[in-house]
Amino acid sequence: MRVLVTRPAHSGERTAQRLRELGHEPLLLPLARPVHDMTAARHALETTNGAIAITSAEAVRMLQSLGEALAPHLSRRLFAVGETTAEEARRLGFQSVTASSGNGRELAELIATNNVDRLLYLAGSPRAETFETRLKELERHFRVIECYRMEPVAPNPETVAALLTNNPPDAVLFYSRQTAGNFFRIPQAESLLLQLPKIRLICLSNTVAEAVPPALKTALEISQMPDEKNLLSLL
Structure with missing residues (x-):
């Protein structure tokens, strides 16, 4: 075929x-082609601690481009949409990766079930806001950093x-x-x-x-x- x-x-x-x-x-x-904002990602990682959330494998590729600057953060817990994205994060070196089986809404509910708060969401643009909307409904505290964008x-x-x-x-x-x-x-x-x-x-x-x-x-x-x-x- x-x-x-x-x-x-x-x-x-x-x-x-x-x-x-x-x-x-x-x-x-x-x-589409990705454009990474490594400065924003590096600053966000250096000024936060705790769990990280990603909803696209492109976020993993952006993190990979940080090189040695990423090393201190590989022990942070990472939540991902889908097992494929989660596996890419594991290959990059993240030691504690949890994947939702479905979409952003399900990822938000998984994060809430794990009592995660003060979450760093490494996001892209444009994106659906399902994940963020559900986090707000669940009264989770999170910070959104746009670290890549997809240009047509x-x-x-x-x-x-x-x-x-x-x-x-x-x-x-x-x-x-x-x-x-x-x-x-x-x-x-x-x-x-x-x-x-x-x-x-x-x-x-x-x-x-x-x-x-x-x-x-x-x-x-x-x-x-x-x-x-x-x-x-x-x-």
């Missing part, structure tokens, strides 16, 4: 390798048209609402997909799926859990 991956280049390459291992042919179309990448419309016309993909993977929105802002993307009656639009969550135009809702498939293992199991 030919599978179009819309993730940023770094994470897209990892997904492509997993797809090859599963016997699929990946097609890469990065629609605008591909050449002619390149995309050729990709969707000449030996087109069988499925398109969407991991975030932002990149799904970026994809459907590409001229002719929606109309070209409508000409592919068997196309599958596979989304990481219901929130991501909200960015898919109504005319293509019948092509939607949504991962049972918001992690890559469940997403790729739909292929």
